[in-house]
Amino acid sequence: MILDEGLAAFVGAAAAVAHVAIAGSVTVHALLYKRNVGAAVSWIGIAWLSPFLGGLLYAIMGVNRVKRRAQRLRRDRLPPVSSSSAAAIAVDPLSPLEYAVGRLTGLPSVPGNTIEMLRSGDQAYPRMLAEIDLAQRSIGLCSYIFRADEAGEPFHQALIRAQQRGVEVRVLIDGVGGGYFWSGTYQHLKKAGVPVARFLHSYFPWRMPFVNLRNHRKVLVIDGKVAFTGGLNIGAENIEAAKPAHPVRDTHFRIEGPVVEQLTDTFADDWLFTTGEQLVSQAWFPKPAAVGDVTARVVNSGPDEDMEQIEFVALHAISCARRSIRVVTPYFLPAEPLTMALGLAAMRGIEVDILLPEHSNHAILDWARRVPLRPLVEAGCRVWLLPAPFDHSKLMTIDESWSMIGSANWDTRSFRLNFELNVELHDADFARRIIEATTPKRQLTVAEIDADPLPIRLRNSAARLLQPYL
Incomplete structure (x- = not known):
């Protein structure tokens, strides 16, 4: 005893x-x-x-163990950032923003691009599949979600056909978003001989210390000349015409021109990190050629960077705004500096519009967002609630002349934990098209927020405490 x-x-x-x-x-x-x-x-x-x-x-x-700072495979192919890049768009009143983003990202803004807006899978999937079928040299596809369903199967077949006709095909799927326990897409493509990999994935927990760091990028690059990027995953829920049980509305973009080199560079960097294979040949990086008049630059962000680049670009853009700011995002729970910057912008007379889905597919995020939205509405920001179907678009415009599109939501996870890819564009016509495509619906008021009963307010405030982890 x-x-x-x-x-x-x-x-x-x-x-x-x-x-x-x-x-x-x-x-x-x-x-x-x-x-x-x-x-x-x-x-x-x-x-x-x-x-x-x-x-x-x-x-x-x-613990952030993922460090890939400065390991861009092809930095020597990208021209250095200099004052000339700002001079190229000197007529733009937001040229200080151009200079700041160049210093932040280390990438030049490049003229000579075209960009086309595509709504949901209804418009984007047929265009993406057509470009895959036209590919002659290389295809790089990265998607957070890539389902093996009626939307994903046509992509499977198109990628397999491209591989069989000699195109260099590489497919990267996130190890959690694409299905941690089972990925039908991964199994199908691997069995067909298509090079496919899962980002930061292992079935053994002791070999999976990165569960909180996800690759949320959505990018398709074709022959180093054409690219698609935006917020669109690959899944049947994104095809509105098929009337899925839980439809998702989204916005995707077709880009052609010299900036595709930067998009391809991002994909090649992720592929190297995941597989160890370098993609540096002319099949992936042909000589860039100007095809339009849009100036663009890629803005990457992730836990491998020294700074939260997309978050800092958004802060720079807000501080440079003189007339209007428009933010469209499915989830709104950013860090306090961003909410403060938006509120201060509204208080100095700038029209600030924040467009959110009335109900997203993450209830806790919907609860938590009510807390930071109240002081924004009080400061003069206009918050608009979009009716169903759930809108998954991620868009930002400043002064109807500058835009930022891509994969990043306005929350802590996207800005600080996920690997994200956005593109900034200096083009007034494109910014106006974004504004026209995102018509506000119902405005949220302080009275509506204050009408929440005490148990709901307590629930929302408790959900807000989870902000660092959501």
Whole structure:
């Protein structure tokens, strides 16, 4: 009996020492590497208040081990950023924004592009499939979700046909968004001999320490000359004409011109990171040729970057706005600097319009967004709620002359945890087309928010506390 009590005391003491050591290690790491104060405080609290489990969660979800800084395979092919790139659009009153984004991204803005807006899978999928069938040298496809359903199957067949006729085909699917336990697309393409990979995926938990870092990019590059990007995944829910049970409306874009080189560079970098294979041949990177008059530049962001580039570009754009700001996003839960910048812009007389779906496909995010929306409405921002179907578009315009499109939502996950790809465009005609395509519907008011009963307000405020992890 005495021996049992002694053993129990020893085990208890050892567990206490281990807990202190683990929680202390988490504290030191969070203090050194977490720049966001709220995230640092949250993780330190979890580590101390949840023995062992808190440390395990931090190891899985809180530590950024993905570092690929400066490993762009083809940086020598991209012209250096200089004052001449800003001079190229000197007539644009937002030229200070052009200069700031160049300094931030290290990429030049390139003229000579064309861009076409496509609504949902109804318009985008046929165009994407047609370009795949026309491909002669290379196809790179990256998608967060790529379902093996009635929408995905035509892509399977088109990619297999391209591989069989000698085109270099590479397909990258996110290891979680594309189906963690089973990806029918991965299995089908692999069996057919198409080079396909799953981003940061392993069935063995001890080899999957990156569960919180996802590749949310959606990009298709054809022969290094034509690209598609935006918010559209590949799945039957994106085809409105088929009347799916839970339809998703989205916006995608066809881009042609020299900026496709930057889009291809992003895909090649992700493919190298995932598979170790370099894509550097002329099949992927032909000599760029001007085909239009739109100036564009890729803005990448991810946990491998030293700065949250897309978030910082949005902040720069808001600060440069003189007349109007329009944001269209399916999820709205950004960090406080962005909400503050929007509110201050409205207070200095700028028309700020924020367009959100009335109900998204993530209820907790809908609950949490009510908290930051109230002070924005009070500051003079106009918040518009879009009726069903759920709109998954991600768009931003400034002064009806500058736009940013791509994969990033306006939330902490997209700005700081996910690998995202956006494109900024200096073109007034295109900005006006975005505005015309996103007509506001019902305006949210302070009275409506204040009408929420106390239990709902408590629920919403509690959901907001999950912001660093949503």
